[in-house]
Amino acid sequence: MPAHDILIIGAGLAGQRAALAAARKGATVAIMSKVHPVRSHSVAAAGGINAAISPADDWRSHAYDTVKGSDFLGDQDAIEIMCREAPDEVLHLEHIGVTFHRNEKGEMDLRAFGGASMKRTAYVADITGQALLHVLYEQLMKHHEVIDRYEEWFVTSLVLDDAGSCIGAVARNIRDGHMETFSAKNVILASGGAGQCFKPTTNALICTGDGIAQAYRAGAPLMDMEMIQYHPTTLVENGFLITEGARGEGAHLLNASGERFMEKYAPNKMELASRDVVSRAEQTEINEGRGVGPDGVGIYLDITVVPKKRTLEALREIVNIGKDFAGVDITREPIMIRPGMHYIMGGVKTDVDGATSIPGLYAAGEVACVSVHGGNRLGANSLLDTLIFGRRAGEHAADRATSMAMPQAGTGAQRHDEQLLGEILARPKTGRRISEIKDELGTTMNRYVAVYREEEGLRTAHETVRRLKDEAQTAYVDDKGTIFNQDVLGAVELDYMLDCAEAIVVAAIERKESRGAQFRVDYPGRNDAEWLKHIDISRDGDDTPAVSYSPVTITQWQPEERKY
Numbered sequence: 001m002p003a004h005d006i007l008i009i010g011a012g013l014a015g016q017r018a019a020l021a022a023a024r025k026g027a028t029v030a031i032m033s034k035v036h037p038v039r040s041h042s043v044a045a046a047g048g049i050n051a052a053i054s055p056a057d058d059w060r061s062h063a064y065d066t067v068k069g070s071d072f073l074g075d076q077d078a079i080e081i082m083c084r085e086a087p088d089e090v091l092h093l094e095h096i097g098v099t100f101h102r103n104e105k106g107e108m109d110l111r112a113f114g115g116a117s118m119k120r121t122a123y124v125a126d127i128t129g130q131a132l133l134h135v136l137y138e139q140l141m142k143h144h145e146v147i148d149r150y151e152e153w154f155v156t157s158l159v160l161d162d163a164g165s166c167i168g169a170v171a172r173n174i175r176d177g178h179m180e181t182f183s184a185k186n187v188i189l190a191s192g193g194a195g196q197c198f199k200p201t202t203n204a205l206i207c208t209g210d211g212i213a214q215a216y217r218a219g220a221p222l223m224d225m226e227m228i229q230y231h232p233t234t235l236v237e238n239g240f241l242i243t244e245g246a247r248g249e250g251a252h253l254l255n256a257s258g259e260r261f262m263e264k265y266a267p268n269k270m271e272l273a274s275r276d277v278v279s280r281a282e283q284t285e286i287n288e289g290r291g292v293g294p295d296g297v298g299i300y301l302d303i304t305v306v307p308k309k310r311t312l313e314a315l316r317e318i319v320n321i322g323k324d325f326a327g328v329d330i331t332r333e334p335i336m337i338r339p340g341m342h343y344i345m346g347g348v349k350t351d352v353d354g355a356t357s358i359p360g361l362y363a364a365g366e367v368a369c370v371s372v373h374g375g376n377r378l379g380a381n382s383l384l385d386t387l388i389f390g391r392r393a394g395e396h397a398a399d400r401a402t403s404m405a406m407p408q409a410g411t412g413a414q415r416h417d418e419q420l421l422g423e424i425l426a427r428p429k430t431g432r433r434i435s436e437i438k439d440e441l442g443t444t445m446n447r448y449v450a451v452y453r454e455e456e457g458l459r460t461a462h463e464t465v466r467r468l469k470d471e472a473q474t475a476y477v478d479d480k481g482t483i484f485n486q487d488v489l490g491a492v493e494l495d496y497m498l499d500c501a502e503a504i505v506v507a508a509i510e511r512k513e514s515r516g517a518q519f520r521v522d523y524p525g526r527n528d529a530e531w532l533k534h535i536d537i538s539r540d541g542d543d544t545p546a547v548s549y550s551p552v553t554i555t556q557w558q559p560e561e562r563k564y
């Protein structure tokens with residue numbers, strides 16, 4: 001049976017950074033991914049990564065912007081750590097080979113991003129995630145003697161010992177369908193977000209909340225799950241992302257009368273207010289009949305105001321996306337966008353070293369909630385979060401491993417999962433299709449758990465999720481084989497998504513106020529007296545989410561009214 005000091009589940013930026021940090025401390029590492037590592041969703045990150053690198057900047061300013069962006073729900077101790085450590089991390093990336101964009105003076109160039117009080121976003125054109133991920137992957141290969149890579153392996157369960165510590169995981173080799181149990185002194189979840197609970201979403205098909213659900217099932221609390229980010233600029237046709245970098249470069253948002261309507265909502269920051277504010281402004285324009293396009297469901301993003309040379313240099317990927325997926329040349333005409341599901345601020349609750357409530361289980365990246373993003377994440381703070389807390393989790397887990405004997409994970413969990421997959425494969429064609437259930441889940445969430453929410457809609461969403469959970473028990477798959485059977489894994493992913501969706505909806509019902517990304521039409525104000533606290537969701541008994549609260553850590557910034 002394979003055994004390592006540290007098993008990392010997920011090989012996006014958080015997982016790869018954790019692996020390199022742990023290996024550097026002398027730990028033996030296994031890193032596992034259900035797709036080839038460079039196809040992790042991190043590869044799609046476009047706009048950039050924040051750090052107070054400019055001599056005119058200060059990490060405290062970055063931290064304050066982040067606290068304000070979070071609508072004061074972010075934990076300030078964690079935010080301080082992230083912003084203080086950011087410049088060194090970005091320079092480290094450059095030293096290992098990331099070709100960040102430079103200005104004419106030869107200095108690292110920084111672009112403007114939403115909610116930031118100055119230019120603070122380092123970037124590689126609009127393919128920043130790809131540039132970062134490939135450089136880290138080169139480093140992983142370089143360290144092949146201490147880092148074992150398990151590519152195209154799908155984790156189905158975490159393994160806990162009798163004392164409740166995490167000592168490994170069960171995984172299926174996707175290429176041939178065989179399963180194995182992996183023992184580890186520590187497991188780091190780095191399995192990304194849960195965007196596929198919504199339809200449409202900017203997230204890749206693989207973002208199905210596996211790690212969030214696995215930790216939840218193992219007994220770890222989830223936090224801030226109600227906080228779902230709708231990005232202001234996604235294509236009306238299919239939800240693809242047009243990076244915030246476009247507005248960072250100066251693009252305008254226009255309604256049907258050609259008005260730059262952000263003047264009404266955020267007179268100072270205009271298009272570069274925080275994402276929750278801009279998305280709400282757009283949705284209000286659309287709801288009040290000032291949207292563009294045949295059904296009035298869009299808003300124009302006008303990039304023609306950016307000099308063409310600059311667009312072709314700094315935004316070349318979205319030039320392609322505009323042409324290929326909307327038939328629009330963004331250097332010549334506006335493109336139709338609308339708010340679309342993009343990011344989950346919540347996740348597995350961790351401390352600032354990535355430790356969860358389960359000994360031996362860590363989490364970092366989008367799967368985790370530290371919470372540095374609170375009610376609303378600032379653009380370009382997520383790549384930073386994956387790297388800072390990926391590194392810290394890797395280092396902390398490596399330290400913990402030094403004083404431990406190698407545990408021996410039993411095979412009970414593997415037998416259970418093998419049986420479960422066998423049972424899914426054996427289902428008769430009487431139930432619904434997996435894809436049908438997934439579609440209904442996504443459209444329901446996007447209808448009721450979006451930019452504007454209210455009690456009745458949220459309750460409808462919850463009832464629907466409960467019904468879909470029942471229907472998922474008998475959903476059938478067509479592929480009965482063992483080689484690359486994505487169909488059967490799709491059934492497992494559907495169960496994960498349903499668990500995540502339920503936690504999201506239950507938390508959204510619970511929070512009876514409007515803060516950050518959660519806007520309750522029935523409770524339109526922020527209510528610090530009652531709701532300046534995190535909502536934690538744990539699994540109670542078999543399959544019921546239980547709600548509890550935890551305090552928000554405030555260090556130097558007292559809550560105040562948020563204006564942009």
Ligand SMILES: Cc1cc2nc3c(=O)[nH]c(=O)nc-3n(C[C@H](O)[C@H](O)[C@H](O)COP(=O)(O)OP(=O)(O)OC[C@H]3O[C@@H](n4cnc5c(N)ncnc54)[C@H](O)[C@@H]3O)c2cc1C
Pocket residue numbers: 009010011012013014015032033034035036037040041042043044045046047048049128129153154155156190191192193202203204206207210211241342343364365366367379380381382383384386
């Ligand atoms: C289109 C887009 C653009 C973005 N642009 C930016 C940006 O410019 N700046 C910014 O800061 N943020 C951006 N973000 C957000 C940011 O990219 C993500 O939050 C971040 O990359 C997540 O990284 P991660 O390492 O946590 O997870 P991911 O990169 O999603 O990786 C998850 C890993 O887990 C593995 N995995 C999942 N489940 C299993 C399982 N069951 N078994 C085995 N392996 C599993 C996957 O194979 C993958 O390797 C963007 C997001 C999107 C969707």
